[in-house]
Amino acid sequence: MASMVYQLSHGLLKEFHANPVEVIKDIKGHGASAIRIAFTSSIYLIWLERNNRLHGADNSHKEVILSNILHTIRSRCIFLRLDSQNSSRDLAFSKAFNLPLFRSQKPTKSCKWVHPEPGCVKLNCDASLASSSASIGGLLRTNDGSVLAMYSQDKIQMTIQELELEAICHGASLASSLNIDRLWIESDSLFAVNVIEGSVACPWKKRLSLAHLKNTLLKFVSWKVSHIWREANQPADFLSKADCPLKGSLPHPLYDYVKEDDEGTLYYRL
Structure with a gap:
């Protein structure tokens, strides 16, 4: 399960191998909500597939599962204001999931x-x-x-x-x-x-x-x-x-x- 999240996130969340719950709790910055959505959506859909297999439902192919996860993440994060000037993580997350990127301007003094x-x-x-x-x-x-x-x-x-x-x-x-x-x-x-x-x-x-x-x-x-x-x-x-x-x-x-x-x-x- 952790390996699928790792593959999905393109290396953004390498820390998951240690303690994913603690990592998610401690994430700060403008893209924190997006990363939490990505992690929780991945876990939910993978767990749903696990239950389907345990109870005899049709098995989905790995690529189908990943596609559903990507679609869920993008639909839930589409309106988040990811900003490359505030966080390099925002920029990487935007590229990984094809999300719009906003460029804020520093306030003038x-x-x-x-x-x-x-x-x-x-x-x-x-x-x-x-x-x-x-x-x-x-x-x-x-x-x-x-x-x-x-x-x-x-x-x-x-x-x-x-x-x-x-x-x-x-x-x-x-x-x-x-x-x-x-x-x-x-x-x-x-x-x-x-x-x-x-x-x-x-x-x-x-x-x-x-x-x-x-x-x-x-x-x-x-x-x-x-x-x-x-x-x-x-x-x-x-x-x-x-x-x-x-x-x-x-x-x-x-x-x-x-x-x-x-x-x-x-x-x-x-």
Whole structure:
């Protein structure tokens, strides 16, 4: 009986050789119902054939039994939403029994740039690393979304994590030189944010820079640091790769990025 189930399932349920009842109870995932239906239908129809033979009824050929089992499984599972993105077992089960396969989409997540509180200035910064170049960039914005200052600078080759910290250090120093009292630092590098908060060890090459940053932060009446998704950090990303003068009016497309942030545009990531 177990061998017939094994053949029917095309190797999907090899665990049945050990303890089929326990295996069925413990199956999890989107295709759990389909697998239980397959197992119980197989056992029921095989047991029915066994009873027919014991009581003198006509014997069915093995291929007929398997065909009946397949038909029963498919008719009972046809409306189940098997999803290959949730489980490889769903995909295999769909192929084995010719069942429709649904492809669900991951829910999208939205984010946006948030204005700082009145009296606070927000620093958004980023870093860029290529095979032959390394650079940082960032900008300071007030509560009404206006750009107070911005920077874009080439750096020597270093790791991207070191560059992200360097971008924050430079922006904080710039804010201090402008006599800003309250600073909100925002970076799309979770590593850099964690280093500043002290939950992650700082790379030894940047320990002096981190000490300098902490001394700089002491000059502010208040400060905080937070992580932002890169989709909502586009102005800083642009500045970290900028190859144009930063004096005068905002260059395109930086002007559009800043305007969209100020208007509360939602950005989406999959």
